[in-house]
Each structure stands twice: as C-alpha cells, then as structure tokens.
Amino acid sequence: MVGEVLGKRYKILSKLGSGGMAEVYKAHCQILNRTVAIKVLRPQFASNEEFVERFRREAQAAAGLSHPNIVSIYDVGKDEERYYIVMEYVSGTSLKEAISRSGHLSPQRAARITWQILAALQHAHENGIVHRDIKPHNVMVTSAERVKVTDFGIARALCASTLTDTGTIIGTVNYFSPEQARGEAVEAQSDIYSSGVVLYEMLTGTVPFKGESPISIALQHLETSVTPPTELNAAIPKGLERIVLRALEKNPSRRYQDARHMMRALEPYAFPGNDYDTVNDDIHVASDTTLTDLTAPVLSSPSDPGADMEETQVRRKPKNNNPRRTVFVTLFLVLALLTVAAGVMFMLPQWLYVEEVRVPDFTGKTLEEAESLAAKAHVRLDSPDKRYDETIPAHRVISQRPAAYERVKMNSKVTLVVSLGKEIVEMPDLLGMDLREALLELERLELEPGPQSRDYSDEVEVDKVASQSPAAGVQVEKGTMVEVVLSDGPEPLLVTVQDFRGMNMAEAESLLTVSGLVKGRVTEEGREGAEPGIIISQQPEPGQLVTLGSAVDFVVGKGLDASSLLDAITPISSLVTIVVPPGTDLQEVKIRINDYYGERDYYVGMHTPGERIEKQINAWGRKMRIRVYIGGVLYRDESIPKG
Template sequence: MSVEGRKLGDRYEVISRVGGGGMAVVYKARDVLLNRYVAIKVLNESLSNDSEFVRRFSREAQAAASLSHPSVVSVYDVGQENHTHYIVMEYIEGPTLKEYIQQYSPLTSEEIVSIASQICDALAHAHENQIVHRDIKPHNILLGYNGRAKVTDFGIARATSSSTITQAGSVMGSVHYFSPEQARGGLIGEKSDIYSLGVVLYEMVTGELPFDGDSAISVAMKHLQEPVIDPEKLNPDVPQSIHHIILKALEKDPDQRFESARAMKHELDAVFHYDRMEEPPLRTHRDGDLDKTIPAMKGLGHAATEESKKSPSKVGDQTLANLERLRQVPADKDQTMLGRTVVWLENVQANMPWWQKLLFGLFTFFVIIALAVFAFDAVMGWMGQDTAEVPDVVGKSRAEAVEVLKDKGISVGDVNEEPSSEKKGTVIEQSEQEGAELGEGESIDLTVSTGSEKAGEHEQEQKEMVEVKDYIGEWESNIQGAGYEIEIIYWPHSSKTGKAFASDPAPGEKVEKGGTVRVWISNPTEGKKKIPPPNQ
C-alpha cells in the first residue's frame, strides 16, 4: 500500500515515489521539523510480518548509520508505524550511475576516475568499519548534481566477521556484478566489493557488462570460469592505466586483486600522473589469460597519488556539465549531444582572439540561417515532397500488409472489418489502388475480412479448436505449444529482453488444433522476421 500523502512519525510528509524494488520503496518526503527534504525507504507491507526481512531492513539502517562519509548516503532516522517500517535518509537529487551510464557511455577518462575514486573512498571507509557492502552496482550509486557520487542500499551488507551469505536459500546480490566467490557461495569479504566495483568500472569504460547470459546461473558461471574481454578492445581511447585497474579488480582469485579499496583508490588517483600516460598494454599468454604482472603499477602508490593531487586536472568538470544537462533535459540523447556540442563551441570560442571570435560569430550566424532554411524547407516542402508508389496488399494478412506499406514509407490509417469468404484477418480492400502516388508518411485505409459467419460455424463443427495459453511476460525458453505450433518473432519492445509481450491469436482465443500461434519476444536488435505485433 502506498504511503504517499501520509505523515510518518508525525514528522515526515511523504510527497512522491522516487524508486523501489522487491523489498522496499523509496519516497521523497519533507522533514517538517527541520524543514528539509529527505528520502524515506519503506519496507513493503507484505514483508512486514517476515521477521528475516525486517531484520535485514534493520541491518541496512544499522550498517549505513554506523558510517559517516561524504560518499555514503547518510541515515537520519529509523522508525515503525503500525506495520510500516521505514528508514529516513539523505535525499540526493540526481540520477543513479546506471542511468548516467545509459545516457553518456562510454564515459570520459576524467569522469571514470572521478566517480570510481569516490566509490573507492566510500568502500574503504565501510571496510575500515568492518562493513562489506556486497551489492555494489551502478543502480546503488547516486550522482548528485554537484558531481558527488554516493553509495547507498546497504540492504545486504554485513560485518566482515559474518559468514552468512544466503537469504532464503539463494545468494544475495545482483548476478551481473557478482564476484566469483559470491557465485560459488563462498565467504564474501572486502575483495568481493572490489570485484563488483571492477564490473562497474568496466561498464563505465565500455558501456557493456563483462558477462551476460540468458539466465542468472549462466552469468554466474561466466564469472567463475570465463576470462573477461579486454576493455581496451571495446574502448581503446581510455588510458592503459585504467584498463589495468579494471583487469586487476576483476581477477578470479581474490588474492590477485587490489589489497584494499584504499589501494585501488591510490591507483585511480595516479592515472593522470605523467609516468602512466604512455603505459604499455598488458602482456598476454597464448591461452588468452591475462598476465598477472602489471609493470606499470610498480612504484606509483601513495607518492603518485600525492603528485596527482597537485595536478591542475579538472577531474569532474565533464560530469558536472552532463549532470546539469540531465537536470534540464532528462533522458533525451539527441538534446544531450547538442548540449555537448554547445559546450565544446563555448570552450573553443573562449580561447580565441577578438578577430577570430568575430569570424567565428559570422560563420555561426550563417550556419544557423542555413539550418533554419533547411528545417523550414523540410517542413513546408519547398523542394518537393518524396512520393511512394502504393503496392497491392489485397490478399495479404493484416500484419504482412502493414509491413509492406511501412517499407514504402506509407502508414496504415483506419482498419475496417467486414465479413467475407476470405480467411479471417486477410486484407480484402485498400483505399488507394496499386500504383497510386502518395506522399511519404501519408496513410491508406484497409478493410480486413472477419471471415464468413456460416463458414466459421461449419469449420468450428468440423475442426477441433484449442485455447491459446497466456505467454505474456514469460521467458522465451519457457514458451511451448499446447496442441499448436509456436512461431517466435523478435521485435524491439520496452519489456525485458527475452520476454514475451504479445501473441496472435491473443491469450484465451481459439486456434485450430495443429495450427500456429505467433509469439513476439522483446529484443532491442532487429528481429529475424519483420512482422509487427498486433495493434502496431
């Protein structure tokens, strides 16, 4: 049950929901006593009677409250009102690191070092207080609009003395960011957080996860057995020193990783030290395993960190600029790219002498005029409008007709239905005849057969019909026919990749026994067959 509009503890006015998961929901609220915004994490009421979940929720509050660090989300209060358990935390206005990566990946070297160094600092502080986070992932890193990265969600954190790593018989944490020891069900320590941070670094550098698969088990096995693809192959523009740090953090053997989060931070802070700018690539063995020797990391340590602190590097400036654009124009990639271009032009112009600024201004003026004329021409059709020749789609199924017209740049307008001797779903009439010229983007109307009512009744008597199962939300591997054949069609959709989101016939409708049911599976890449789902 939502708590929006309620006042918890006679102090916190809940304003709106800002996120959540299977265990709890996070709300934005106002502390009326101190007149400030806070974030309130509320345990789902369905779990409030589960003593283990309540203990875990309480453990999160205790773990986070025991830490005091600028890169850890602060816990202000904890409370219970009837069956509502809640934690009051610092409110961070800004995206998660996951959202930021999705918008800007691959990140610049400066952004990577700035963000990762802050996370390392937070982990070092937690580890020094005997707290292992155990669920480090970009979803649990918040980026304030001031550029400060903050670690949150200590929901499965435990003291380093604890050996318990499972909950209700399953390993805790997020499988794509698992350490091998988590996947194995072994003892989890500080170096498990270092491995997870290595995965986050890999994602910041490449925009991809080091390991992916069709199931959680397959991903976990890859963490245990498969070597990681060298991030340099995916993004050679990032300095070798960053690639080295990622690969060392992602070692399968915990003893081969960084000794501590503090040591990893020292290496990150030394990335822009002059001794590391020409760092050579890692040597590799014939079997593809990475050489355990990383010569460029020798001798830098704390001294290099101190030197890097004196450097005039503007680490974090790019992050601040991007975050500001996210605040103004959230989740709009095109306008973000335009914003980056504007910032670049402003920086270039700032370093020009006056006469170059004048020429640059005139050039910019003419470019703007040209773009305006081009845009106006595109809208009004001054240069003529492209036309498309109407194809003949009569006799085709509705889905096939839509696809044929779409390939011609013609959209479908109204779709009328009439009984006819043609098979149900077959196009029997189109409003524009074959060969007619239509402006690209214009539409035509279609008439689709509903089949003959008498013929349908006769066929119903002659042929055995079976009901179509509901496959919506099912994984592809779980989809099987039930007296009929399944035809899988891949199509881009907002659903999770690999899950069904539509079928034809729809769930509950009848299909002839031995017939075919089409099931559309979400896939962001181009599908194997260009047959759109129903109502598209």
C-alpha cells in the same frame, strides 16, 4: 502514500523510485524541518523474513558510517506494518541513469567516479563493513559530480557471526564476485570485484557478463574470462584497462588488496596533473598509511606501455561444460537462497526495534540545565532557536519540539526555543516634544510612560519636554518606564519681600518700586492701637521670596468707631473636638484662628491615630474663623458668630 505522515513526523511528498524490495520517497521531516529520503519495504515483503532482515541490516550497517561519499542514515522505524529507513536526500541521478543516457562515460569521468566509490568503500571496510551489492543503481551522482553510495541493505559486519557460513547468496548477479556466486563468506576484495564491474560498465556501456538467467550469469563469473574493455572501446587507455582487469581477477588474492590500492592506481587517470587534492579536497581516505607501506605490487605509470606486462595479459580459461558441475552449482545456489528463511522470524522485532524515551519538560530551564536533563533522558539537543519574550527571562527555554513527555526514539534531536529576554529598543529623543507627542512615541516603541514633573529651563519653551530618563540613544527593554520633565520656561528672578508694616502707603510704594514689586489690594481695618493710614499687615509676609514683579497686598489702619471698640473688648469662645484619623504613628495637629486681632496659630501638637482632642478656643470680636490642619492637610474650616 503521497500525503501520508510516517512515524508522526515524516510527510511523504513524492515518489522517487523503487527497487526489488523497497520503494523510495521524498519526504519532509516536520520536527527538524528538512528534506529526507525514505525507503519503505514493499508490503508483499514485510512478512518475508529474508527481505526484512536485509532491510534491517541496511540501517544497522550504514548508520555507523560517516563519510562524504556515503548516504547518511537518520532513522529507522515501523509504522503499522510498514518498515522504513530515513536517510539523507541526495539531489542528483543514479549512476545507472548516467550510463544509460551516455552509452558510456569518458575514461577520466569513469575513473573519478570509481575513485569516490572506492573512498566510500575504504571507509566502510575500515569500520568492518562489506557492502556486497555495489552496482550503478546504488550510486548517486550530484550535479557537482559528488558520488554518494547508498543501499547497504546486504552489508555485513566483518566481525559478525551471522550469515557467514550459511552459503546464502546476497547481491545483484551482474555485479557478483565469484566468491558470492559460490555462496562463500565475502571479504573486502568482493567489493573490489564489484567496483571493477561498475568501472567496466562505465567505460564500455555494458556489463562483463550477460545471460538468460541469473544462474548462467553466476557461472560466467566463476568460469569465463572477461572480454578486454579496449575491444569494446578503443579510447580506453591501456593502463586503465589493466586496472579493470586486475579488479576482475577470479582469485581474490590477485585483486587489489584494499580499496586504497585501487584508488592510488586510478589517480593518474582520474586526476591528470595530480589535481585531485583541489578537486576532491573534502574526500578523505581514513588511514594515513602510504602506498609504499603496503604489500601489493605498485602499478606502473600509464605512460609506460611496457610495464607490468604480466599484469596486462588477459587470463582466459577454457569453458567448463561439465554437466555434472553445472547441476551441482545450480543446486548449491538454490539451496543457499533458502537456508536463511527460517532463522530470522523470532529475531525480527528485536532487530527492528529502536528504544523509545520520553522527552523531558525543558521549559523555564537554562541551557545548562536543559543539557543535563537531555543527557539523563537519552535525547540530543539541536542548535536552539532564539527569540525575544516578554515574560520568560533571558537564556531560559520558552518552548520545545517535540513537546514535553512525548515519546520519541532514543537519541532523537529536540529543538529548544530560548528567550533573549524582552526585546531591546533604542530610547528615542523626546526633547522639545510636547507631552502628547512624547506619549505617542513611547507607545509606538512599546515603552511605558513614567512619572511626569516640571522644572525651569532656559533652552526649552514652556510645556515641552526638557529632559528624559533613560537618555536618548540608550538600549532598553520594551516595557521600560520612561520619566519626562516638562519645561516651565526660564527660572524667574526672586526677591525678598520687605517689611512694610508701620509705613504709610507713599513710603511703601516707593520701596516696592525699588524692590521690583507692585502694589496689590489695599484694605482699611479699624483696630485698637492702629493709626489711620499706617500699614498694619501685608501679604506676602516680610522675608518671603517671591518672583520679580509680584504684587503685595496691604491692610492699613483707620480710626475706631464705637462698634470697633466694642469688638476689641468682646470675648468669643468655642469648644473644638477632634478625633485623629488613621495614618502614621504621630501626626501634627494644628488649630489656627482668625479674630478681631488677626490670624494666628492657637495650638500645635503631635498626636497618635484615634486620639481624641478637646480644646476651648477663646478669642475677641463678634466672630472668629477656626481651621484645623492634621498632617499639614486642612481637616476642618468653620466660622463661629458671637453667641
């Protein structure tokens, strides 16, 4: 089976061992990503009602128990014709292997292991479960000496009515209680007896009774007295021997009445100096009732050799060699083993069936919404995984395992991946970088370049980043748009342009020097009324703000010749037709002309898109220039010669 996948989720890694009715494998749960142990019923027993019944009850009984000394049951299922149980994987060895390696264990170690077995049994008994098959094979011991009891395959709920009066014998014969050997209904004291057998074996290296057949061993449990452990191992304290012998009493009423009593009796040997609180601080007995509240007799201290003399005596009974009794018991045992076979076949599907449900689609939901959906669908949400996502908003589900609408067993766990939103990065410091460096840094951090502008800066040289938004050090999402402002250097000083018109050039140059401006181009133009050498116009115009050191261009008058005089009195005209283009509801339309008398606005008005405008332009000179602006943008530019 190694390499196979059971139930579409458990990949078999290796074989751990096998028992009489099942094989145990180490596996990996591909949904919850954890190592588990899987017990698979042997194929030859899959059609055997008795074995399947035992197998089903292991999961049913143990799944309701939660204790640090009990192996947890996670799942039960059927894959084709294979029945399996998924349980906690325990890294360690079985108690049987530990005994086989050592021959026998030290009294203190044996007492500590038994104490933990009893802690598990006390929890099970208080939940109405009798194990019925306590033996070293069903006890795992970790490297930290933590005990884990497993294999509740023949456990029976004390309150259940099935298999109580049928006389069926269930268990392993070497560790039987006498009442099990008789096929009677068993109680918690049966597990006490089996625990006593396990403790006996740990202390001596052998079980109390051996024989050539299971029947002969069962009869010894019924009739033969136990050989005192100290006869096999003199190092065993007498007080500890008394505990073993009391647990192995034939009459259940003479044994410890519950596991807690036996635990209290073992504590001086398991935890000398009363150190069990620190050694086993995470192992608890379910009830807070003290020993003095209970009715069973209190054992004396192991240091008092004279105490409980009546309890220390080994009660030996003569062997009953009555042939008729032996035949009767033998027939009773055989018949009891066969009585249950016919009753379970038609109930098997119901016992092994675990209802399946469909997994909801959690994607896009908040955790609160997902929890509500999970409750309605009868699935459980595991602790969510979280990661950044570029598209899914924070706190919403990105994906899930198992997938939406997949069929799973009721109360299965579903793992969600929840968005943390876009990944957060720290804004870099772009100040002083040139534009190329800044863009590369933004690209590296997956930030988006935003609008770029320019401004003056006294500290940052020209064409370097003078400021940024968001500011450096701020936590932002990836993909955030970043605006940068490039430096134009220090802000220049501005001066107001004086009115130079009417001055001669000498006067103008003197005033330019005082104003911090320089002379630009000087052109002459003949105009009516203009005096030669006197400034007619200037650019920039008077009153404008310009940077210190800017040039000013001048036009000066010159004497009019006959041609110029003719231009001054010669009219020129043109019809201008305009259709206002699409745009805003109202757009400014401006017609500006330049003729013999200079440049000026001829028409300014507001018009709607699609409106047709016709204007007759009348000017002076042999030519004129007409420029049309719509919404402040040059729309037409033409020169008209004299026609």
